[in-house]
Each structure stands twice: as structure tokens, then as C-alpha cells.
Amino acid sequence: MCNAFYAAKVCHEQVQTFLASSPTNSLYSLKSTFDNDNNPVSNLHNKLHLPTLYPPSFNATLHQSAQNQVLRSYNDFLSVLNHWNLEQLSISYNGGKDCLVQLIIYLAAIYQFVEVEGKGSEREPHTIHVNAVYVHTENEFEDQLRFLEKSVLQYGLDFTAVYTTIDANDYDSSQILTGKANELSKGKITCLFSPTPTLPCGFLTYLKSNESVEAIVVGIRRTDPYGASLKLEQRTDTHRGWPDFMRINPILGWHTSDVWYFIKWLQHASINTDFAIDYCSLYDDGYTSLGGCDNTVRNPQLKRKDSGKKDMLFWPAWWILDDDIERLSRVQKGKV
Template sequence: MTDPNGTSQANGADKSLTETALHGAKQLSKETTDILEPPTLPPLSTVTRNLHNQITAFLAEDHDPSSLLYRVQQQTRISLDVIRESLTRYPIHELSISYNGGKDCLVLLLLFLASLHRHCASTSPSCSSSIASNQSHSSNSPPSHPTYIPAIYAQPKHPFPSVEQFVTQSSQAYHLKLTRHSTDPPHSTIRSTFAEYLSSNPQVRAIFVGTRRTDPHGSKLTHFDRTDHGWPDFMRIHPIIDWHYVEIWAFIKHLGIDYCPLYDQGYTSLGGTNDTHPNPKLKVEGTVENGGLNNHVVTYKPAYELIEDEEERLGRD
């Protein structure tokens, strides 16, 4: 579906933030768990301020109550409230985010960063001293804003190169200190990955997760869920749990956010190269004439043209 309400209409000055940041990261992309040093990219304080302004402007737009973008505005407000509650429950240094470059965790990350701007403005300097960036500052003069966000990437055994490139670029652009843990069930699972991450980062008590209601094991989740028995103990925070597939894409397209290019090739849910394929619901068959012969050609529409939540994972084994 190409919804007229889902086209990009972001404000020019604020929209350019993500494009500029990602462009800068593309020029210096490399596998690393550390963010780039300024002045290569805008500092995190600039990123959060611009995202805050961009999303605030979006929420101020006038949309018909029956429109897709009106629903996205409502979902955005709910998610921002959940994130604000998280920031009152936990100091920032006890928070982390699960990030794999996918569309859902990308939306979650942007909402978290936008919330961080207002939170740090209202709580500084207590906000600023809570992330390890203060290692470069004396305890008597903490920075006015954290300089990076701790994040965990549970990497599939056979990752797509384009996903890896986007994860690296976007992590740099959004100032994530990303820890990669390769999964290889049954030897290394999502559960053991988080256990290892928390063992190395014992200060983390809660992790933002981009799970949605229609994802596997997502049907009974709430905004705040402590891990089940047998898992390492931490609070899972699900600010976008009730977003629908089309709402995720409307947010991304309307705000002009850069996303992983695999989505433009018909992939709607990203995993590894061994278990992820273009979604058959987006398949387009046709013929192309070549030298007097008609050759059968198969292409795929982009991910944002899919409509139904239940069809999102049809490209996954």
C-alpha cells in the first residue's frame, strides 16, 4: 500500500539531521563498538535536540482523525509517555537498547533519543553524569549531555552485509556504543547473549526492546515486563508494542528517516541470510523483451507497500 499520508513531508531543517549524520557515517563506516569522535559527526546533544524538534513538529501537524498519520501521532504520544516513565524509573546509566538496524528498533531508538533531549534539559547535571562519557570530565564539572547510548546487537550467525553496514552507519550517526554478540543456536542463543551482555555491563537494569504485538512471543507483553524464569534478570521495556506494521512505515517515510536498503528489495522482516527472503506478498512477475525474446522477470515491491501485520514474517523460515 502506498498511503498518501505516509509520504515524506518532514520539515527541511530537522529532516536534514538524520540524512547529514548518516551521510557522515557512511564516509567513515567501519566495524567498531565505539562511536566516532567529534567533530566528524554532530554530537549526541545535537542529534537529540533535532529529533525532539522534528517529532514535536510532527505531533503538531493537523491530520484527519480517520487518517493513518493521525493514528501514528497517537501511537507516538503513547510511546513517548512510556519512555518518559522509564526515565523516571531508571537513571540513564541503567538503561540500554536492543538494536539490530531493523525498522521497529529504529523507530524506538529515534523516540528514545527525542525523549532524552527534554529529559536531560530538565534534569541536568544529574542526567549528564549517568553515562560513561563523564570519564573524560572531572567529577566536579560533568558534561551537559551524555555522549553515547549503550546498546546490544544480537547478531545472526549469517548476517546480511547490507544490514551490517546500516547497523554500523546508524550506530555511529545516533551515537550508540554498540556491543555485538553473534548468535549460533544452540551454542549461543538470544538468552545467553543477553546474559553475557549484562555480565559485562552489570549497571544495566532495563533494556528497551522494539518488539510489537504481532511478533513471536509478543501477544501478552505489556510496556514493562521483567524477564521470565531462566533468563538473566532485567526489565524489558516495550514502548512500541502496540504499533502496527503500516504505522511503523508511515512514521519512517513521513519523517524522512534513512533505513536499511534491504527493505526496498521486498524484505519485510530481517534475520540472517539463511532464513530471510523477500516477502512473497510483494512479488511482481513480468516479462522483459531482450533480443526478440520475452524473458520472465521477478521483482519485489518495497516493504512499506505491505499492509497486513500477519503477512510481515512470510519471508522468514
């Protein structure tokens, strides 16, 4: 049965194992070619027509860099948990790679704080309540929505989807999350509808329905738009129309290479367990930054030279790791 406590326990074990691992055992050093390996990761990567199991960049240097980033974010979360209780906190989660990384580390830190250190004020033993929110401002890809729904239930989140461009009466929309993907899950999905189609109004709608929430974890990095000058904790710009809450920015210093190395390490480590950690399949198809259907394309820099026009192939997002080209998946709305 998937619930937040079990998910947090698993995430804690994976994070601790990763932090204790030796950089000499990097992903690239595991196996340079496929050979006859029947490992599920090998089978998955083989379908992508890759020359080696992992890219050469997944080496000891990147392994250590990702460890440093995970440890920094993990300690930042522990610091945050000393100032905010779980009812006051929420995490912004859209199923994208950055949000996934911070969710896993957040859950690991919660388990350390509540269960290992015996802090916090959970009402029942061995229970964890995790608020989460996503304000929908785009017409998302079906694959992203299905992964979002699946992972919300897998991690046992108390999740609120706020729709800014869909009418409250339009429950037949394919964009509406149902929360019925796994009846054994303890995850919960609530749908709200914003009166105006803006991101600030979407968050205001969420906060009005969740009055205990005072701080929201946001997966922004310094390489993202508007991320260069942010701090770990920073209040919203109320003078620009935002509702008043504290933004928690735990992965500011991460690079896309760190993000993908950690995700692929988690996938490799968990794939044969009862809690397999996965990511949205669009990233395997050459999308590097996910927005809406009308402003997101496969990254042109990932187009493979060895593919023909009729069967165009792209490297997966995690194969070529460069912050400068990451957002080339985003284009002006209506140009797709």
C-alpha cells in the same frame, strides 16, 4: 560531528514536528505523481518503479494513527526515564525498522527529559550517554550490517555487538562490525563473544560486561511471536534460563503501517538536512522482516504482477502494509 546529544536534539525536533503536524498534510497528499520533481525522495522512489510518490494508504487516517502511536511511546519513555537512569538503561538495536522507530523516539524522550526538563544526572552539560546492544544469532545480510554500523555511529550510541556463533579469534569474519565507518562520529562499537550460541547467553555476556545495566528496551510488537501478552515493563523469564533484567516494550501496540508511515515521514522531513534519517535498503527490495540470510526471503506477497521472470520486481516493504503478511519474509532455516 555526530554524537548522542546532537542526535537526540534532532530526533526531539523531528518527533515534536510530527506530533504537531496536521493529518490533512499526509504524505500521500504531498504529491500523487512524480512529474518533474527533483526531490531526493522522488528520485529514490522513481528507481523503484512506483506509480505514485507514496502509496494511497499513506493518508490522513494513517497519519493520525502514527501520531497516536508516537505520542504513546514517547510518554512511555518519559515514564521509564523517571524510574531508570541512562546508565541503567540500554536499548536493543539491530538496524531493523522496529528498532529504528523506538530508537528515534527514545532519543527524543531523553532530550526532553535531560535537556528540556533538566532532569537526570548526566555528568557534563549537553552530553547524553546511550547504551545499546545487539545479540547476533544469525548470519546477517551485508546490507543490514552496514546500515547497522552506519546508524550506530550516526546516532552516537555506546553499542555492544555480542556474537553467539562466531569464535572470538575469528576477527576476519565479515559479520564483525568495525566501527570505522565515520571517524568523526562519537559512536562506539564494542564486540563481545558469547561462550554458547543462545540468545539468553548473549544477553548474559552483555550484562556481565555492563554491570550498571538493569533494563533493556526491546522492539517487539503484539503481532510478533510471543508479543501478545507483554506489558510495557516486564522482567525476563529467569526460570527459562534468561538472565535477570527488566524488558521495556515501548512499541507493543504499533502496526507495521504505523512503523512505515513514521519512518517515511522522517525520511521525507530530514533528507535535505545534515542529519538525514534513513533505513536499511533491503526493505526497498521486498523484504518485510529481516532475520538471517538462511531464513529470510523477499516477501512473496509483494511480488509484482507487472514484472517478468527475468526481471522480477517486488513492491517495497512499506508499499503494502499488512501485519498478517509481514512475517512471510521469514522461512524455515536452510529453505532459502
